[in-house]
Structures are given as structure tokens and as C-alpha cells.
Amino acid sequence: MTTMSERxxxxxxxxxxxxxxxxxxxxxxGCDCLGLIRGVWRELYGEEPELPPPYAxxxxxxSGKDRLMDAALRHFGxxxxxxxxxxxxxxxxxxxxxxxxxxxxxxxxxKSFIHAYEQAAVIRSALVPSWRRRIAAVFRFPEVVPQxxx
Numbered sequence: 753m754t755t756m757s758e759r760x761x762x763x764x765x766x767x768x769x770x771x772x773x774x775x776x777x778x779x780x781x782g783c784d785c786l787g788l789i790r791g792v793w794r795e796l797y798g799e800e801p802e803l804p805p806p807y808a809x810x811x812x813x814x815s816g817k818d819r820l821m822d823a824a825l826r827h828f829g830x831x832x833x834x835x836x837x838x839x840x841x842x843x844x845x846x847x848x849x850x851x852x853x854x855x856x857x858x859x860x861x862x863k864s865f866i867h868a869y870e871q872a873a874v875i876r877s878a879l880v881p882s883w884r885r886r887i888a889a890v891f892r893f894p895e896v897v898p899q900x901x902x
């Protein structure tokens with residue numbers, strides 16, 4: 753039996769090569785880091801739990817709120833310790849400890865993760881120390897998605 757984490761990783765791998773497009777979430781056409789996570793979610797569950805409002809490139813710095821973290825907590829549940837990350841888990845990154853989480857990717861194993869890279873496309877990157885120390889939270893895709901009020 754395939755776990756949701758295995759399915760999430762396989763879905764993310766299918767997005768590799770999708771060009772970077774701010775606010776987009778269309779496989780092969782374009783996406784940003786949030787768009788990649790939204791697209792993987794749609795592939796796993798059929799629809800998104802909520803649509804994000806339009807956002808500027810500097811949204812995390814301007815809002816003063818940790819919107820990405822808040823949304824992950826709403827839809828994935830509690831964060832896991834970083835040392836419990838499994839392939840297929842959602843990784844959130846923050847550039848500094850006092851800043852909101854601003855980047856997301858899918859853990860692909862001890863040494864890599866898949867994310868939409870602004871200067872390129874959806875790629876698999878090495879999870880080098882400079883990335884690893886910026887991990888703000890780890891979340892597992894839920895096996896069952898609770899019904900959302902519409």
C-alpha cells in the first residue's frame with residue numbers, strides 16, 4: 753500500500769521542470785513554491801482547502817503575520833520535529849528566526865528537496881546546511897482530509 757507521503761513525493765517529482773511563475777499553480781505551465789504545494793495537494797485530494805489571496809513577492813515581510821505557517825497548521829495539523837521528516841513531507845523555511853516562513857518544498861530524502869526556485873523552475877535541490885538550518889517546520893500530508901466548511 754502506498755502512503756500519502758509516497759504519493760506526495762511522486763506528485764512533486766511530476767512538477768520538476770515546471771517554470772517559475774509568481775502566484776501560479778499550473779503543472780508544466782508555471783508555479784511558485786506555494787503553487788507547487790497547492791498543485792500537489794490538488795493531485796492528492798482533488799481540490800484545494802482554500803485559495804490564497806493575491807500576494808506580492810515581499811508578502812512575508814510586509815504582513816507581519818506568519819501566514820504560510822498558519823495555513824500549514826490549519827490544513828496539515830501540528831508540525832513535526834525536523835529530525836522526523838520523511839520523504840514526501842512539507843518543509844517550510846524562514847530566512848531568519850524572527851521572520852515569517854516564506855518558502856516551501858517537499859522533502860525528497862536526507863539530501864534533497866523539491867521546490868520552485870525563483871530563478872529557474874521546479875527543481876530538486878541539495879538540502880545543504882544553508883537550507884537545512886532555515887527549516888522552520890515539517891508537516892506530513894494527512895491520510896484523510898477533514899471536511900472543510902464552504
